[in-house]
Amino acid sequence: MKITGTFLDEITFDIPSANWGPAQWAADFDAMRAIGIDTVILIRSGLRDRMTFDSRVLPKYRAMRPAYIDLVDLFLTQAQRCGMTFYFGTYDSYHYWHSDPELEVRINMELADEVMARYGHREAFGGWYITQEACAFDERLMVIYEKLALHLKALKNVPTLISPLMLKEVTAAAAHPHPEMLAPDALAGVGGFNDLAGYERNWDAAFQRFSQYIDAVAFQDGYVAMTELPEYLEIDRRLARKHGIECWSNVESFERGMPLNFLPIDWRNLRYKIEAAATAGCDKLITFEFSHFMSPNSIWPSAHNLYNRYREWQGV
């Protein structure tokens, strides 16, 4: 089973910029295509004061910095050239989506209208990615998913994707990897859990809630212990089948929990997680993300070696 999708992370939250220009991006799309990547997912079109293209909408809501380059156009052009499907990722205010989810939705609806008018006709434009990451059932987030997904699908009826955190334990005190962004009462709607059965109950409720407008779910596979991963993937797969959603796996290609965090993953760990997802019967494998962590063009040399190990193994 191959990794056939990757996120594109050029408004990064927590990883360093590679400072690539258009020529470097074109070379990287070639490298993606060479191993069978057919799907690229813009992880977010904007974050706080940064944006991937010079939106006229976002500056209405807060001070924004110039985009300097139209990355959405660049990625659509490259995706089309390489025969890939492009998913557009929503804007993350990093502020409103828990404290004022209605506003997060309004901003994103208006942005989506702009995006549709500007890029909706492009050949590679084939999906919507809702960037707001869930770690458990959270009614505020469900409201965002519901209103936003329905609006996005009405604009262009292509698949919607989310990529939640696969967490072993979620409590009110630690319900989000970035709790600093949550308003004091933001966790009221979170249904906590602390074991495998709780994980299944919680996500069963969430899938039930969003299955009418979310088409695929790709859990981030880097939060649970490797030896427990197969059980979690099996639950994900079961729930997805039950609710008629596609079960993708976000096979993270970076290492977590190290003194130097977010460097390319050990090849053995990546292989283990791919095989676990294949065994569980996942429908598609994507990764966060190719260009930093498993590209021959990466700023991290160990990614070059990871690319070679992956190609040897896959025979591609």
Place this chain on the structure above:
Amino acid sequence: MKITGTFLDEITFDIPSANWGPAQWAADFDAMRAIGIDTVILIRSGLRDRMTFDSRVLPKYRAMRPAYIDLVDLFLTQAQRCGMTFYFGTYDSYHYWHSDPELEVRINMELADEVMARYGHREAFGGWYITQEACAFDERLMVIYEKLALHLKALKNVPTLISPLMLKEVTAAAAHPHPEMLAPDALAGVGGFNDLAGYERNWDAAFQRFSQYIDAVAFQDGYVAMTELPEYLEIDRRLARKHGIECWSNVESFERGMPLNFLPIDWRNLRYKIEAAATAGCDKLITFEFSHFMSPNSIWPSAHNLYNRYREWQGV
């Protein structure tokens, strides 16, 4: 507006050594010259037990380790070859400059005498950099600036430079980025502030205090939010004009606040800060620092790309 100066940081406080020898340094000076760098600033001649040349003075005051290589000579030679002005940075005991500022001054005065005798005649020797970084008005630091700058100028009457922190908020509890180095009573003289008006009042007092012997001030531009940076730069510029000091900007070329900290900055962030400094009317742009963060020879590959982005943009 171009970046025309860079720090040289080979007794590093917080960034890794590149382990360059003389040939690699020569190549890097070529790369600096190619983009118009005309000023190089040795950020410090020594720190704690390390020194950039085999000083006879410093070992009188504490156990020091050998220099192994005379970096001051190396940098002066390269600066002369490339037609650049070299600023000599003072010694940082990392101990006395708050707890016993008089001793910090005495050590540095004696060191400056040695440096003057040894390197003062060198053609590229054209400035003094006082390495002790201010984050706000601090009478102890003002004493160091005053006594030291007057002594330095008496030895060789060339410009003096400091590079304070541009902080949005300074309180007694957090008046220094490295509070562990401060003696318990070290903060008594710090005038705190927590807004833009307080920033201006505080620095107005500081500029007033040191304007007779400090010739240029280059605030570190990486501590305040990007969208607020223009306002801070405008204040810096206004105060510098008022007190007859040159207003440089230290356009930091590394990223702050990331899980992997102190890696080359996103090109868009660098461009934004350069444009903000140009708009504010700064007299000169320098950076901390070229060799790690924007050099084609850097140990960080993303710096190579940053160099290319910068050259494309500048047309150099």
Place this chain on the structure above:
Amino acid sequence: MKITGTFLDEITFDIPSANWGPAQWAADFDAMRAIGIDTVILIRSGLRDRMTFDSRVLPKYRAMRPAYIDLVDLFLTQAQRCGMTFYFGTYDSYHYWHSDPELEVRINMELADEVMARYGHREAFGGWYITQEACAFDERLMVIYEKLALHLKALKNVPTLISPLMLKEVTAAAAHPHPEMLAPDALAGVGGFNDLAGYERNWDAAFQRFSQYIDAVAFQDGYVAMTELPEYLEIDRRLARKHGIECWSNVESFERGMPLNFLPIDWRNLRYKIEAAATAGCDKLITFEFSHFMSPNSIWPSAHNLYNRYREWQGV
């Protein structure tokens, strides 16, 4: 004095994988040989759920992940090709060795039997490394050393090596760099100390305890201040002589205590520590570790430069 030994760290505890395949490892053994490395030490054969070869023993004791590649065979083959001696490192459960040292011993004895049958005849197999790191006299650890070393030597009578932490201060509250792995009562047997004399008394007792079955001790030299290192090395040397053990020094080639931790060390720091160990009269210098931190093939470019600095200095 040259560094003639290096650890091999491919089941890493805290540093990123290079993702090398057999060809890259072969090239790196060539680079080791070129500077005079004659000893390679597998730092551990397994850690928690990971292992360097597909052991039949370890999965009896806990869920293990596949090895995917037989690194023990690979390293033995390369060591033989390059005329080096290979030390086999024990398994680290990261759990039992303080909470249930008898179990840690039993697992490792059974693993050693398997290793002996499988690799004991190989020409390069010339030493045992006990991976469990001591930071002070600790009776539980002494039990592991004693039982395990006697068993290992009975299997194959080759030298045994340990690499303790050279700590200035050890208290019950901070007796281990990874205290989270210790059971609540695990520190009962630790004899604490907080000065040079206490260091000597404590390690004198430890050497006395294990001198009958441990042949060489290589203290990690990166924990004490550089200017104090000579005194510590002198004590190590004196104790080793007194108890008839070889005194090696583990000249760490990575930097500690930086915002980006565990990157290649500043060349001047490495040289200082090598000279200090030579002055103290150490019998042999090894490093943690060549392939990440001082190899021309390293994923860290500053390691390439460190290799060149080292070769220039050594004239090799």
